[in-house]
Amino acid sequence: MTDFTDALRVAKQRVTPSRLAVLEVLEKEKRPLSVEKVISLIGEKNIDYVTAYRTITMLKKAGLVKQIDFQHNHAHYELASLGDHHHVVCVKCDRVADVVNCGIKKMEEAALAESGFQKITEHALEFFGVCKKCTV
Amino acid sequence: MTDFTDALRVAKQRVTPSRLAVLEVLEKEKRPLSVEKVISLIGEKNIDYVTAYRTITMLKKAGLVKQIDFQHNHAHYELASLGDHHHVVCVKCDRVADVVNCGIKKMEEAALAESGFQKITEHALEFFGVCKKCTV
């Protein structure tokens, strides 16, 4: 019984080949993938695209994957178990670098206080810039 | 000659009624709006939706508006001149609160160092949680 099987059971969701395939591909790539990309990595003949969308939506609700937005007009998704980190996206070549040491916890506390919300459960933070290879 | 006329001239873009209308509605609302919402506030008969999309895209490239993502499957846009602030979105009712004091500058420096990028020009940061009114 793998970690993903456990995780799905804990989330009270059925363990199916499609779900494990999606989780495994996200685990293997360790970077934010579009649904399109998830499907092509699993193989179009191995998963229906509607199932892929439904699976991703469910995994997001269950807290197993996070939605990442690169302002590319379609969402990307990443394993939540990769932990709290963020991305720097090159606006010229779409290269993505990770950022781990971001000190977001303090900001989250400040945001909670300032907004007067009851709680904050998630955040999305991406940086946009130009990578070394795209520098003229 | 308004600020917006100036801003468009500085960005080497023509000053047209459509562009001023989009900027004015964003100025008036002071919150992130979908293109759909921008159109309905201007009035469907006053601007073609294709023009609205093209205008927003141009304004974003020119740096006059910022794209904001609430994970609602369509982008929102806000005047860039509102300055560096962020949002807390209620996942139950979509209420949006602003966050001004977020200390993002330091994080941006850290992200630049860690990523090895040449420069960072933008960032997107949104928080998700539950507002007081949606608390059970």
Next chain:
DNA sequence: TCGTCACTTGCAATTTAATTGCATCTGTAA
């Protein structure tokens, strides 16, 4: 281990968001 049934899947169709092509119109620089 087997049967049941609620949940999941795959297919077709649809909705929603955004883009493209092209003819016409217009802002602006000379």
Next chain:
DNA sequence: TTACAGATGCAATTAAATTGCAAGTGACGA
């Protein structure tokens, strides 16, 4: 005032995501 690059409006198209429904399957209890 005119010429023309760039902007606009309309129709059509592409891309992303969702819905309905019949058939299939995971997981629970006997």
